[in-house]
Amino acid sequence: MIKREITTSADRLFSRRRFIYYSAALAAAVACGPAATGPSASPSGPVQLKGAKVNLLHWTSFVPDEDKWFKETLVNDWAKPNGVDLTVELVSANEAQPKIVAALQAGGGPDVMLLQWTWAHLYADKLSDVGNVAEKVGSDGGGFYDAMKQNAQVQGTWRAVPFGLLGNAMHHRESLLKDAGANTFPMTWSDLAKIGADVKTKSKLFLGQAMGHSFGDPPTFLQPFLWSYGGSETDETGKKIAVNGAATKDALVAFKDFFVRAADPQCLSWDDSSNNRAYAAKQIWATLNGASIYLTALKDDPDLAKDTQLALLPAGPKGQFLLGVPFQYAIPKYVKDPAPARELVSYIMSPKTYSGFMKAGKGYTLAPYKKGEDELWPSTDPKFDPFKKVGTLTKWYGYPAPPSPAAAESGSKYILVDMFAKVAQGDTPESAMSWAEGELKKVYKL
Amino acid sequence: MRAQTAGRPVTAGQIPTIGELLDRQGVLAYVLLLPALVILAVFIGYPFLSSLWLSVTDQSVSTSVARFVGLDNFADELGSQIFRQTVRNTLVYTGVTVVFKLGLGIALAVLMNQSFRLKNFARAALLLPWIVPTALSAIAWLWLFDATFSVFNWAIVHSGLADRGINWLGEGGWAMTAIIIANVWRGTPFFAITILAGLQTVERELLDAAAVDGASVWQRFWRITLPLVRPVLLIVLLFSIIWTISDFQLVYVITRGGPANSTHLFGTLAYDVAVRAGQLSEGAAISLYMFPVLIVCMVALLLYLRRSAT
Numbered sequence: 015m016i017k018r019e020i021t022t023s024a025d026r027l028f029s030r031r032r033f034i035y036y037s038a039a040l041a042a043a044v045a046c047g048p049a050a051t052g053p054s055a056s057p058s059g060p061v062q063l064k065g066a067k068v069n070l071l072h073w074t075s076f077v078p079d080e081d082k083w084f085k086e087t088l089v090n091d092w093a094k095p096n097g098v099d100l101t102v103e104l105v106s107a108n109e110a111q112p113k114i115v116a117a118l119q120a121g122g123g124p125d126v127m128l129l130q131w132t133w134a135h136l137y138a139d140k141l142s143d144v145g146n147v148a149e150k151v152g153s154d155g156g157g158f159y160d161a162m163k164q165n166a167q168v169q170g171t172w173r174a175v176p177f178g179l180l181g182n183a184m185h186h187r188e189s190l191l192k193d194a195g196a197n198t199f200p201m202t203w204s205d206l207a208k209i210g211a212d213v214k215t216k217s218k219l220f221l222g223q224a225m226g227h228s229f230g231d232p233p234t235f236l237q238p239f240l241w242s243y244g245g246s247e248t249d250e251t252g253k254k255i256a257v258n259g260a261a262t263k264d265a266l267v268a269f270k271d272f273f274v275r276a277a278d279p280q281c282l283s284w285d286d287s288s289n290n291r292a293y294a295a296k297q298i299w300a301t302l303n304g305a306s307i308y309l310t311a312l313k314d315d316p317d318l319a320k321d322t323q324l325a326l327l328p329a330g331p332k333g334q335f336l337l338g339v340p341f342q343y344a345i346p347k348y349v350k351d352p353a354p355a356r357e358l359v360s361y362i363m364s365p366k367t368y369s370g371f372m373k374a375g376k377g378y379t380l381a382p383y384k385k386g387e388d389e390l391w392p393s394t395d396p397k398f399d400p401f402k403k404v405g406t407l408t409k410w411y412g413y414p415a416p417p418s419p420a421a422a423e424s425g426s427k428y429i430l431v432d433m434f435a436k437v438a439q440g441d442t443p444e445s446a447m448s449w450a451e452g453e454l455k456k457v458y459k460l
Numbered sequence: 461m462r463a464q465t466a467g468r469p470v471t472a473g474q475i476p477t478i479g480e481l482l483d484r485q486g487v488l489a490y491v492l493l494l495p496a497l498v499i500l501a502v503f504i505g506y507p508f509l510s511s512l513w514l515s516v517t518d519q520s521v522s523t524s525v526a527r528f529v530g531l532d533n534f535a536d537e538l539g540s541q542i543f544r545q546t547v548r549n550t551l552v553y554t555g556v557t558v559v560f561k562l563g564l565g566i567a568l569a570v571l572m573n574q575s576f577r578l579k580n581f582a583r584a585a586l587l588l589p590w591i592v593p594t595a596l597s598a599i600a601w602l603w604l605f606d607a608t609f610s611v612f613n614w615a616i617v618h619s620g621l622a623d624r625g626i627n628w629l630g631e632g633g634w635a636m637t638a639i640i641i642a643n644v645w646r647g648t649p650f651f652a653i654t655i656l657a658g659l660q661t662v663e664r665e666l667l668d669a670a671a672v673d674g675a676s677v678w679q680r681f682w683r684i685t686l687p688l689v690r691p692v693l694l695i696v697l698l699f700s701i702i703w704t705i706s707d708f709q710l711v712y713v714i715t716r717g718g719p720a721n722s723t724h725l726f727g728t729l730a731y732d733v734a735v736r737a738g739q740l741s742e743g744a745a746i747s748l749y750m751f752p753v754l755i756v757c758m759v760a761l762l763l764y765l766r767r768s769a770t
Contacts, residue, residue: 112735115521139524227716280607282719283629292608419522426737435720
């Protein structure tokens with residue numbers, strides 16, 4: 015066995031033993047460093063608004079001025095005067111849910127999070143009761159719309175405060191509609207299929223409707239389509255899956271007719287921004303979208319804006335239905351001192367502040383309460399008028415049953431969207447309904 | 461009895477100093493391994509065990525206390541059409557891409573093994589798809605297949621091949637083709653460079669001797685080159701199968717598993733179910749269905765490496 019002698023100073027310095035000693039010392043220094051040099055812990059006791067830190071998780075709006083309002087106006091008008099360190103974190107709507115789930119599961123993250131749809135029902139156990147704030151906001155705003163209340167209130171407890179509603183409308187090119195012989199946008203789905211086919215023949219342009227896995231346009235087009243023919247996921251109690259029935263079949267047959275005659279087949283992969291781009295590039299003549307398409311055209315392409323008209327979704331045999339995209343503010347239970355977060359939500363949602371926000375966004379996000387459609391209405395442009403009806407007409411995930419965790423999960427899995435997409439891809443209505451029924455039974459555990 | 465160390469002799473019953481312990485090869489080996497073991501335990505062991513536990517409970521984001529449900533989640537998935545479609549998608553995606561990557565990788569490696577001007581530049585450029593962050597290259601592919609702005613469709617329409625472009629991401633078959641193209645583009649350089657390294661170990665004399673004996677180019681490749689690089693090929697193949705089965709980024713960015721779930725892989729479906737829909741246990745069960753396949757690949761790889769070493 016060769017025995018190695020330690021003879022030089024360099025050898026001593028880098029002997030195995032010393033190497034271990036130095037490594038351990040370095041690791042200990044790194045581990046202890048932040049504790050030794052960081053700020054001391056805050057004293058216990060009630061936290062004043064001054065000096066509080068609030069992290070607000072918000073979606074990135076399709077209207078940049080809305081983001082600017084949060085990043086600048088809110089910080090300057092509320093955070094700075096009150097001495098609050100406010101961080102506004104903006105994420106795309108499709109990426110919000112993963113962040114929220116991670117924060118709730120880890121028990122740490124944003125102090126206020128913007129939920130969509132009926133997520134308050136999905137995460138109810140992990141959200142604080144915000145009843146005091148919600149009741150005051152609703153009262154000051156002239157009362158919440160029914161759908162906004164349904165989405166935020168879970169078994170009588172407010173788990174979130176309604177923030178707003180994205181009202182979708184059929185943006186369409188008036189000139190192309192007239193070229194095809196129609197003076198106004200069709201009032202029924204069957205007329206839309208017929209007139210859409212005529213426009214396609216005349217102008218070679220399709221009606222482009224997003225139908226991929228994306229938060230806004232696909233469900234807000236397809237779920238009202240289903241409801242307007244009397245179809246639904248479940249019955250009114252939410253205890254029985256009702257999707258595999260005659261009403262859904264009628265809806266799917268009508269949808270197939272519409273899709274084949276008038277729609278752009280590429281749109282099965284579209285997300286919420288694809289139709290915006292296609293409309294701006296004049297590749298499609300109509301699409302369901304929030305007002306962002308029109309607002310962008312006003313700025314970038316006045317001729318296109320002038321030719322653009324807005325209309326609510328057509329009706330089916332059972333009436334006209336809408337599904338605006340609802341948002342709510344929630345304060346997770348892991349927030350140790352929710353007082354600053356509540357103050358922030360109260361401030362944003364007070365009609366006076368909200369009026370400023372609506373003006374900044376030019377009416378893209380609609381108020382969750384009734385004052386929004388009259389005294390707070392931010393636009394003088396008559397093209398925006400259809401949006402005034404959205405709050406009243408809009409329903410929710412799971413309609414006609416009350417919102418539920420299962421309905422929220424079904425929406426997150428895009429089961430109804432995929433049922434329509436399957437028919438568009440060539441499946442029979444029976445096959446698509448049977449598939450949806452199987453998936454819904456799993457979700458509803460029925 | 462006395463234990464001999466590099467330092468002072470240690471008598472039985474006497475407690476050795478830390479320094480003396482560290483001078484023992486057996487002890488030192490474990491001390492040096494400790495950081496790696498801690499990292500493995502924290503970042504791989506714990507999440508794996510955690511997902512195993514999740515998969516046998518009914519944990520969701522909305523439940524505070526999880527309940528043990530045995531193998532119910534695994535059984536439920538077998539009854540789901542989306543899951544069964546995902547299994548088919550994963551098999552098709554992995555099978556087709558690996559075959560193409562292997563074929564193109566061998567061809568490129570043989571090409572790069574020749575002498576030509578700018579050889580080193582070409583070899584470096586070959587690695588670009590592999591080096592570029594996947595999320596970034598996936599966005600580029602997303603635009604290439606975009607319904608409105610696809611360059612491919614522009615070329616098809618403007619060259620008069622068709623009135624309308626291909627519905628790349630809106631039709632199930634084409635969407636699968638699109639992600640296969642993107643994966644082959646990204647993965648081929650790994651095959652090519654690794655096989656090239658193997659080719660460079662093939663002794664020139666063997667090929668020259670075969671040529672003198674009258675062997676054709678194809679015979680030399682088939683009878684000499686290929687058997688000699690087979691160990692490299694097998695390792696690359698196994699690694700690629702593992703990575704492709706567990707692929708996520710390319711598919712998530714380009715198709716999000718759509719249209720109508722026609723391109724969902726295990727990774728994307730597990731993410732959608734666990735993180736989007738909040739069904740953590742169901743998502744864990746889906747992702748664990750990958751495990752048996754991956755473990756077979758890993759065992760095969762390890763056995764092969766051990767056999768090669770001996």
